[in-house]
Amino acid sequence: MSAKDMTRRRFLRTTAAGTTGISLAGPTIFAAAAASESAKPAILGGKPLRTGKSPSWPVIGEGDDEAWTNVFHARKWFNDTVVQEFEAKYAALTGTKFCVATNGGTTALQTSLVAVGVGPGDEVLVPPYTFVATVNVVLLQFAIPVFVDTDRQTFQIDAKKLEEKITDRTRCILPVHLGGNPADMDTILAVAKKRNLPVVEDACQAHLAEWRGKKVGSLGDTGGFSFQVTKNLCSGEGGAIISNNEQLIDRCFSFHTNGRERSKAGSFSYQHSGTNVRMTEFQAALLLRGMTRVEKQSQTRSENAAHLTAQLEKIPGISPAKMYDGATRNAYHLYMFRYDKDQFAGLTRDKFMRALSAEGISCMKGYSPLNKEPFLKDTLYSRGYLNVFPRDYVDKYFKNSECPENDRLCEEAVWFTQTMFLGTKSDMDQIAEAIRRIQANAAAVAKA
Secondary structure (H helix, E strand, C coil): CCHHHCCHHHHHHHHHCCCCCCCCCCCCCCCCCCHHHCCCCHHHCCCCCCCCCCCCCCCCCCCHHHHHHHHHHHCCCCCCHHHHHHHHHHHHHHCCCEEEEECCHHHHHHHHHHHHCCCCCCEEEECCCCCCHHHHHHHCCCCEEEECCEECCCCEECHHHCHHHCCCCEEEECCECHHHCCCCHHHHHHHHHHHCCCEEEECCCCCCCEECCEECCCCCCEEEEECCCCCCCCCCCCEEEEECCHHHHHHHHHHHECCECHHHCCCCCECCCCCECECCHHHHHHHHHHCCCHHHHHHHHHHHHHHHHHHHCCCCCEEECCCCCCEEECCCCEEEEEECHHHHCCCCHHHHHHHHHHCCCCCECCCCCHHHCHHHHHHHCCHHHHCCCCHHHHHHHHHCCCCHHHHHHHHHEEEEEHHHHCCCHHHHHHHHHHHHHHHHCHHHHHHC
């Protein structure tokens, strides 16, 4: 199966398969081809630059199994003391006062939208270049996702275009720190303050990323994180909400546990309507263990990403995602760059990716334009939505949902995943060399 045919999560599961642990230091994890054969791309019959497996993920460290079996034998498998310990430590890690653990990143975001008051008839500003959950949580509230075009240089929402999308229906701004690269929070927060709008940060891919020295997710009214198995901190599934606003956290807590009051968590006292999206003790145990190594892993990714970027920036037609001046730390859940086929003798992106794959370097093309997904029309023209929004409003919505910069980005983007950056700098050298090799032989690769 080629990379272009893989969904993101299926791709990540495929590339993450391997042994139960990795070393973050030591010899390269891939075997290099002989220097005498390095000039000929593997897709043209040369020897691949890499052989062997990618770093395995999730990492299983010493003591992880014991932490998990301790929960098993304690027989308190529900949301209890281990979850509470995780919530306290995750709040401390992110520099916030409060944390509510959930069963997923999607439910963390939905719970946050409920807490800030998003409901039927409202509009929420979102980027079109993101995982579908960012939009689904808006739709679950019978609200409308209003797409703000992408800044192609950074792959993030273009915060300078927020104000032009605000109407009297706008209820919330939902920026995404895509791939772990912080969005322009200075501009987003300034617009939010001016328009008196809450900000719910989608930090699902951005564990430990920072904006001006503060962890992303801690700058808005709430921040949502995912611990799905591919994430930099993971427990199979799981999520968390962080905030410095105790009133909002009270609402989040109540919604995530069937409306119970936070101060009366074990009682049958109900403060609001809600649902059950609590985290289990098993997930929390895995996360507590993962937190013992997440900082070191993050540093390794950053060092390797910087080493790779220094080389890729010198290759015509390869443009690594830039960071805003306020972004003081990138989590590199994804390493993203734009590919210009005109600098590669017209070699299509799909064939460029196949050539990289032939060298033993896995890659993917990323998201398609979310604002053009057919399910949006199915949803917004449904009976339920037309009971909330007039048909002429929905008609106008689709006429005004064009995002031309995002359309272009979706044709140019190429991604590497976070596990590829847990190896060594020589692994980064191989990525750069593979791209140079393909460029030098682009015309021949295009004809192959």
